[in-house]
Amino acid sequence: MKLDARCRVMSPGRAALVMLLAATLPAPLATPLAAQGPARLSGRVVDAVTLAPIANAEIRAGELLASTAPDGAFALGSVPPGRVELQVRRIGYAPLRRAVDVVPGLEQTVLLTLDPLPVRLDSVTVTSAPDAIAIAGPELIRRGGDLAHALDGWEGVVAKRRDAPYESRRSPHWLKMKCEATQELVVGGFTDPRGGRVGLGALLVGYFERGDLIFAGKVGTGFDTKLLNSLRARLDALKVDKPPFTKGTGLPKLRTHWVKPEIVVQVAFTEWTPYDKLRHPRLLGLRPDKKASEVVREIAENGRG
Numbered sequence: 001m002k003l004d005a006r007c008r009v010m011s012p013g014r015a016a017l018v019m020l021l022a023a024t025l026p027a028p029l030a031t032p033l034a035a036q037g038p039a040r041l042s043g044r045v046v047d048a049v050t051l052a053p054i055a056n057a058e059i060r061a062g063e064l065l066a067s068t069a070p071d072g073a074f075a076l077g078s079v080p081p082g083r084v085e086l087q088v089r090r091i092g093y094a095p096l097r098r099a100v101d102v103v104p105g106l107e108q109t110v111l112l113t114l115d116p117l118p119v120r121l122d123s124v125t126v127t128s129a130p131d132a133i134a135i136a137g138p139e140l141i142r143r144g145g146d147l148a149h150a151l152d153g154w155e156g157v158v159a160k161r162r163d164a165p166y167e168s169r170r171s172p173h174w175l176k177m178k179c180e181a182t183q184e185l186v187v188g189g190f191t192d193p194r195g196g197r198v199g200l201g202a203l204l205v206g207y208f209e210r211g212d213l214i215f216a217g218k219v220g221t222g223f224d225t226k227l228l229n230s231l232r233a234r235l236d237a238l239k240v241d242k243p244p245f246t247k248g249t250g251l252p253k254l255r256t257h258w259v260k261p262e263i264v265v266q267v268a269f270t271e272w273t274p275y276d277k278l279r280h281p282r283l284l285g286l287r288p289d290k291k292a293s294e295v296v297r298e299i300a301e302n303g304r305g
Helices: 002-007 012-024 146-150 225-236
Strands: 039-047 058-061 064-067 073-079 082-089 096-102 107-114 125-129 132-136 156-160 174-178 181-191 203-209 212-219 256-259 264-269 282-286
Touching: 039 096, 058 073, 064 073, 064 282, 082 107, 096 107, 181 212, 181 225, 203 264
Parallel strands: 039 107
Antiparallel strands: 039 073, 058 064, 058 082, 082 096, 125 132, 156 174, 181 203, 181 256, 181 264, 203 212, 264 282
């Protein structure tokens, strides 16, 4: 009724527009935005050409991460309101960035399509040396396969611009890309920040195995100031007196706080050490779509894990 009263003092064209918008807006928007709960964002990722579902695609929305199921579905859980940029990555497909307007209190679903990258295997040469593998070919883009197996256990890949000269010094035309593994892990504690750092120093993470929470190491990189502060607030609310880890060596004892094992994070690392710890770990983001009880040590396709 209030809209009707306002419309009468507007021009006929504007009145019709206001009435149309009022008729099409969802009912929850009739309440103040501040009184509504957070939004939940989910969807599916499909091939732009075949429309087939894409599994194991990485979806990022700020500090939140999710991966697609075999049917291409994903769920990001509670997402802050406003415009959110979704970043989607999958080997063999062009990266996608898409802005989504998130409305508080609503369950929103999006369909994301990825464009497949071309695969050219003509004139490809693979040569090996004691400390390197050289791959040469025009505009070579591989979707795993033989190249992935050839690089198994190697540190990474070095690439150069095709038209750049070979130089015996550092150059912006050369890139070194490390081979990394990723693993979902459960946060069981954290250390205090030191120096000029805020929030926390490092996350103490682990995984479940036969009912035990096994300590896998500390993750101290991959944070920005906003994430450090927001994580500290969440972790403070989950504090407990004793460590939740029931197995594993090397637990820190100084400036350490223990929490209920409820928060799941995604971590990149180079390898597992002989002592079953993460080597060179860094935080990729939070995994609100994963239950802590489901996190186990993952085994790579090559059998290593």
